[in-house]
Amino acid sequence: MIVVMQRGASEKQVADVVKRIETLGLKSHLSQGEEHTIIGVLGQTFPELQDILEGLPAVENVVLVSRPYKLASREFHPLDTIIDIDGVKIGGREVVVMAGPCAVESEQQLLDTARAVKAAGATILRGGAFKPSTSPYSFRGLGEEGLKLLTDVKKQTGMLIITEIMSPRDVDIVARCADILQIGARNMQNFSLLEEVSKTGKPVLLKRGLSATIQEWLLAAEYILAQGNDKLMLCERGIRTFETYTRNTMDLSAIPIIEKVSHLPIIADPSHGTGKWYLVPAMSAAAIAAGADGLLIEVHPTPDTALKDGAQSLSFENFRLLMDQIKPIAQVKGRGIGTCQTGN
Amino acid sequence: MIVVMQRGASEKQVADVVKRIETLGLKSHLSQGEEHTIIGVLGQTFPELQDILEGLPAVENVVLVSRPYKLASREFHPLDTIIDIDGVKIGGREVVVMAGPCAVESEQQLLDTARAVKAAGATILRGGAFKPSTSPYSFRGLGEEGLKLLTDVKKQTGMLIITEIMSPRDVDIVARCADILQIGARNMQNFSLLEEVSKTGKPVLLKRGLSATIQEWLLAAEYILAQGNDKLMLCERGIRTFETYTRNTMDLSAIPIIEKVSHLPIIADPSHGTGKWYLVPAMSAAAIAAGADGLLIEVHPTPDTALKDGAQSLSFENFRLLMDQIKPIAQVKGRGIGTCQTGN
């Protein structure tokens, strides 16, 4: 971090900034420009420090030079993180497909979907038991009953399970059932939830917030990593823009950026990213072409009767077509899809 | 809610939509336009229903006609809600000023500030014990020790206390100390927190989310009201825009809008709304001119050494000047400020 003092800042004003930096346990280094005195801040800085220093008298500008996250950075951990869950490797050569219904509705619905997506090449089953909803009057998931169904279907199909967790209260019961704990976009900055989920030691998928920058997303990741859990993957699911045709705007550039600045695997969710099932195949292909390590896709036996997000869910047939379209793209990128499935 | 079918939709497709609506416990009403069949949905709808119906075959468009929130609406509750806390009335004739430090740092800091802001006309003391921070390496508040200091200073000054709550885990201890429980912008859609906080029965201040629409904000309010707690006030604290000069962009039009569509009191927070202390007086005056029922303002004995948000905190002297500037504006609006203080 670098503090640029205003022209004509007095020696006392410079000294006050230096003192403030040192009070916070950091070091400083003065250098005298022709127009401005510049103070380098040495040590682990944080975004709020910028606000603090910009508020001091005679400070012109404060610049974040190094990234404010550390554990999530490629500099700290140069090699790709590969998360191995019972032999399924996320972040490796293989593109991992996670598919299933938005919400768990019944055993039949879940089991049928699991079998269909597995047959088409998916390795991990997604399904929500606790569902966020902007209205208290909407369907909010089957809750514990949904977790039970996920556990049952896992036994019957051998698929790994990813499901969302919304409250610190539910951490224990969800962690018993799930192989991957999903933090939803609205909870990206629910810092107490991040820490509780991290402590389970389970693999975590952290979705990008609705209007979060990549830096804020990686700082949220830092909360999880700082608790000692390094089995973390990120998920781009679209950000809020002025466009109304799509539910969100997928920021596919986040994929090569995360690959450059971080070691964490990056998953794409074109179902939430677009909100329209007929855009999902094109955006899945694009995500893989951009370098995604995996896809998270909503599939439902009968999208027209889904209790949630039917408009963005693929039918079994359309999911198979999608898989057929993306496999050759993955091959061009030197990657495989669905070739390393686990048992049953 | 109104469903517009595509031109040439078949009878079966229309019947399927009707069936879907009825499965959800709602009623429907068909009317035949010249180009489109239109289906009215009768009953308590919810935003997700729009997605569900838009996903059905041959549906052109689904329109939310009535507001998806009910308990928060002016139609449901035509008279202004006035929250009476030990004689301090929020939402009434008086403009209520809540002021104090961003974060509780020490007893001396808190007590000095409480006395200064009370003398200038503030009725409620703000101070954070649990502080959200985008980085795990930032200062995150004194926690329970901070709550203890708030309780002590309340005893010494007789001021009411407002403080933020960030986790369902902390509901009990915060509710014991605070007179108003604050839900921060990042938690506006932390639905499990909303419900837990509501159940305490304590007055709640709900901040608008960083990129939330007014409708989403009122739906979050609905979560609190639906648990039976009607002592709810809203707080506009700025939304995220492309502007970088300010920390956020205060949407002051939210004030007359809330007054029109809802019965809930509306508070303005120009400290977070701008991020710069020297903009706070002008925006406080503007908020009152626009009809705000109260202000939430950060004040610190020595803003330059504040552990958090010093750049947006007013000194005691500047807070006094601000109060002098806004009182005549309130008078023009037929309202008073600081004339009904409680004891000590």
Place this chain on the structure above:
Amino acid sequence: MIVVMQRGASEKQVADVVKRIETLGLKSHLSQGEEHTIIGVLGQTFPELQDILEGLPAVENVVLVSRPYKLASREFHPLDTIIDIDGVKIGGREVVVMAGPCAVESEQQLLDTARAVKAAGATILRGGAFKPSTSPYSFRGLGEEGLKLLTDVKKQTGMLIITEIMSPRDVDIVARCADILQIGARNMQNFSLLEEVSKTGKPVLLKRGLSATIQEWLLAAEYILAQGNDKLMLCERGIRTFETYTRNTMDLSAIPIIEKVSHLPIIADPSHGTGKWYLVPAMSAAAIAAGADGLLIEVHPTPDTALKDGAQSLSFENFRLLMDQIKPIAQVKGRGIGTCQTGN
């Protein structure tokens, strides 16, 4: 502007950056931090320079220290600019109200409105002859016929005229008729239009672009000032946000910010800023409380039959009520409204 080199940047890489800066006719100043070499850039910089330098090898970060606009800045011109048009002073003690129909429709409509708004205290008549429209099928104004009507009504009422100009082609005919040339939000970065309009030497009102930052707005102002025309005022008319209740979100904090960083008068347009006539009075009051030098308000004899923007136009009666509400606010701020009208 300050260039921060990466740790470990070679001497040659530093020298290359210095050379690049000097090629552009600017000077540089090296200073050696503990972790980073820092290069100060001296001379008149511009935003694109940041992109150029950030693209060079081993450059970590480039920081804009001083503002990239000069003529528009308060530093360059410490005193307030006051524009005097036939005795009406904009930017002085008086709050100037410009009111009238969105689009000129007929002589009767324009004359009736002019008389009504003048009687209520407006000094300048607004009315569009050339109207921007997002669709080629919408009403796009009466064109030259509209200009003729404006000229006629000016003669009959003695009011000054402000009207929008959309194409370099129309500069001559509009400048002959209008006292103030308005550049609309969609044309804020239509750089060739800015220059042509500036060359007329006529007073100009420059609206903020739909998603423009304050810095981009002031850089657009710089285009006009750099052509030698200093009779320039700015107009905040709302920016695009995610909120859908209002047409735009008025950024009232722009008012005290412009007052701080620039010498140019700042006008508020609550009609476009909200898009709803019933929000205009509250936002007008708030704008004056925040320090606006003037208001631009849409008024129509019969808003329900207006050819354009009826939803945001006030009736004569509602405009009179608004003027009654804002006068005492202006008084509190030590300003007058409508007390220095010109003749007839």
Place this chain on the structure above:
Amino acid sequence: MIVVMQRGASEKQVADVVKRIETLGLKSHLSQGEEHTIIGVLGQTFPELQDILEGLPAVENVVLVSRPYKLASREFHPLDTIIDIDGVKIGGREVVVMAGPCAVESEQQLLDTARAVKAAGATILRGGAFKPSTSPYSFRGLGEEGLKLLTDVKKQTGMLIITEIMSPRDVDIVARCADILQIGARNMQNFSLLEEVSKTGKPVLLKRGLSATIQEWLLAAEYILAQGNDKLMLCERGIRTFETYTRNTMDLSAIPIIEKVSHLPIIADPSHGTGKWYLVPAMSAAAIAAGADGLLIEVHPTPDTALKDGAQSLSFENFRLLMDQIKPIAQVKGRGIGTCQTGN
């Protein structure tokens, strides 16, 4: 368009809305819902009509059912538009690559680049003579001299030329030189420019505005088509979001959406879309995987010394690598790249 009246709207209020619709030359159709009277509007509507009708008494809501653009829609013109320029077909089976420097700087720079990009498979040479710049102090292009160089290099290489046009004033001289006239993002709603450019009859590339929705973009396209010029292609170049890592956020979902709702060819510009040359290859691959008909890419002999946008320009070598990476993606999609080059 459908107008939903408020509950309890009077017969007169309904009749007034109908009258207003008919005054505008449109027809209406009443249908009586159980709660609301609904008025269908028949005929060619336009977005502003929504504002007009929403402003009328007792109107609850106005809904755009059909798209407000016509000539740009797939319904109007079901087959793909293919633009044939001297044998180069845009919108056909071939993915067309347009490459070259951001700004024309010298004959040597332009000629070298033209030869390099042609050898690698580009068919069309891009190069700016008139450059938009947010600051009047930035480099703004060589102007007419730049056009002359483009004409010379076209003769020497046989490549087609695309260049930007910024002012109605320059239409004649640019149209004489260029094969494709480019409308930049900042001019997407410069309606007088759109019409002048259309009238040349030359092929036009229309970039999406910085914060434009797809509907606004297609309405701008409608301005060009309505003048009788149907040689129009669209270009996605990123939209403004809160993300700061990239210059803009590429909305790749716009590619399959345009393909679905319109017949116009869709080009992707990953150089402006990201602002960083090292993200261009991944986003080019993703754009083609999503279905883009072409790419617009900045290439410079020595990006580090480019007068404009060096940070997003590829070197010759990196452009060749990019072409190698995208060709197999195009093949997977059943398309070719650079196989149908014109002479010399």
